[in-house]
Amino acid sequence: MSRALNFNAGPASLPFAALARARDELIDFDGSGMSVMEHSHRGKVYEKVHHEATALVAELLELPKDYDVLFVQGGASMAFAQIPMNFLEAGKTADYIVTGAWGEKAVSEARAMSKAANGGEVHMAASTQQDKTYVRVPRQDELSLTPGAAYVHCTSNETIHGVEYALGPSTPFPKVQAPLICDMSSDILGRRVDMTQFDVVYGGAQKNIGPSGVTIVIAKKSMLDRGRKDLPAIFQYRTHAENKSLYNTPPTFGIYLVRNTLAWLKSEGGVAAIEARNVKKAAALYDTIDGSGGFYRCPVDKACRSIMNVVWRLPTPELEEAFVKEAEAQQMIGLKGHRSVGGIRASIYNAVEPAWVDALAAFMKDFAKRRG
């Protein structure tokens, strides 16, 4: 088998070691005579896997003890509605900072949820939309924050536009007073970030964490305590925290694959080591774009360029189509930009091998020489 050079945006490439482990023990987990997915979620065999996955998230992200790690279902899209359901009480306002299409969707679901379930107001605290697209995050002085807001919501990396906040150990998120909630679907665990500045972080697993079908929610215990209590139990994040994500049947095999993926990340040296690798991978592509004499063009402000989703344009849609087609013939998969924006996008999450990125950069140079 030759492994595809997989640049999918999500579901995306997973570490080969995590997949091979799953294959090797698929029909007989740990000598039990059963697949891990045939085990009861209330039994010792599965519970060990479950708690290992939870503990790996906390360890790799260096979460303090006052944070809970939850595995739930529904994707980040479910969280778009469930976050305001839990945390936007009547009489309060939630501030949304929008830097791309996912932030827009979060706003629209929050508005609908709040109206349907007697919640508070949704306020657009900032939007960097310009000419129907997004190329940057807002400056501190562009934020119109509500005093006493229920929370501030942001999207750390906008997967479709390749627009990312420059977060790092000494580069915090812009200053806000209210609890900070972040959709970190597409960059969580890809670089070092001080998680203690966030009160809630959520994301679909299908980029850096595992397969689709698992949703991660990381929250300060004090924030979970404040959540609305008059909701069905299943919708209260509190319920899942109290039950260690075993309130109802969790996606057991998905969580097992999260375990495999995070065990791999740990064995590679953790987040600091993967960040160094990710930064180099991204630089290889951005350097190729910027050094192409204008043949390739990245629309994103240099300070906001994502190290997870690299987007660029070619001179014409025809050339973009030819680029994707030729790349596919060389087993480079998933390079077509999101249908809403066009162009090219290379998603280079943790599991994407540096050698694949080098091959893509080489192909870009060759293509530019031939067609430029």
Added chain:
Amino acid sequence: MSRALNFNAGPASLPFAALARARDELIDFDGSGMSVMEHSHRGKVYEKVHHEATALVAELLELPKDYDVLFVQGGASMAFAQIPMNFLEAGKTADYIVTGAWGEKAVSEARAMSKAANGGEVHMAASTQQDKTYVRVPRQDELSLTPGAAYVHCTSNETIHGVEYALGPSTPFPKVQAPLICDMSSDILGRRVDMTQFDVVYGGAQKNIGPSGVTIVIAKKSMLDRGRKDLPAIFQYRTHAENKSLYNTPPTFGIYLVRNTLAWLKSEGGVAAIEARNVKKAAALYDTIDGSGGFYRCPVDKACRSIMNVVWRLPTPELEEAFVKEAEAQQMIGLKGHRSVGGIRASIYNAVEPAWVDALAAFMKDFAKRRG
């Protein structure tokens, strides 16, 4: 590897053929150089699997064209809240027929949902609770139905108590006027049922359909049309129907395993064939219980005994504990009754081999002879 005799209630045993197929193609699906879980949910390779799984559900259940099959997330527990959210409008009443613990939970989540989101009334149309447990379904004359109800909700098989409606091709559900909604988590696809008497059927996949993490919803298109429109898009079942369960990222690998599981069921002869096998499996256990001279005792009324979850008691809790322990030593797994009721439960879903049930019946006879 010797395969365990798996009587888990869910997650439960899966067909070995479905698992072996998953193992064989785990790291390279269809020569693509990628696992199926690494494929985009918007790509041709995955979409084929997705639509095959959907089509198999419709084919095996003989659904007419005016029904939609959805794969969503959250488990049946999410549906407990999402069903009233969608279908219980203000000014209307929903009638709940309760025959066990899962029906109770459906009522309690519906009450909370309705209050939180301005829905209608929840009415207990019948409950067969007696001495803190459930041993039967209600008679037609016990149903207190509301004229013009938004819907009637029932649980076709109560997994914990082993209490099932005697549904069949010529044995319909008791007569109701309003749309009929059924939690069929633990018996769907286990026997022939006229699905056209139901307007919505839902269930977690982790019994007869596949792994946990996939929730199935089967609904009449006209019913979906009637659902509340002022909800976040993710909560409207309509959204998932319009997008063929691809509104947001679905649990792709889970749905792939559903495909494998249902392909196996079809190859075994479909629902009629599996029903014949299931009826024999259940009879082997009930006959052993009834023929034990009172050592084993099944509390459930004969007409309501589940062919999926067979529950019974032994003379003392100590004997029950010894029974479970000895069985486990013979690799018979999952026989402990639900923690809320105690006793013994053998879940004998579609993938549980007749030979395993025969081995269990033989063990029961031997145990009774030694300890009776």
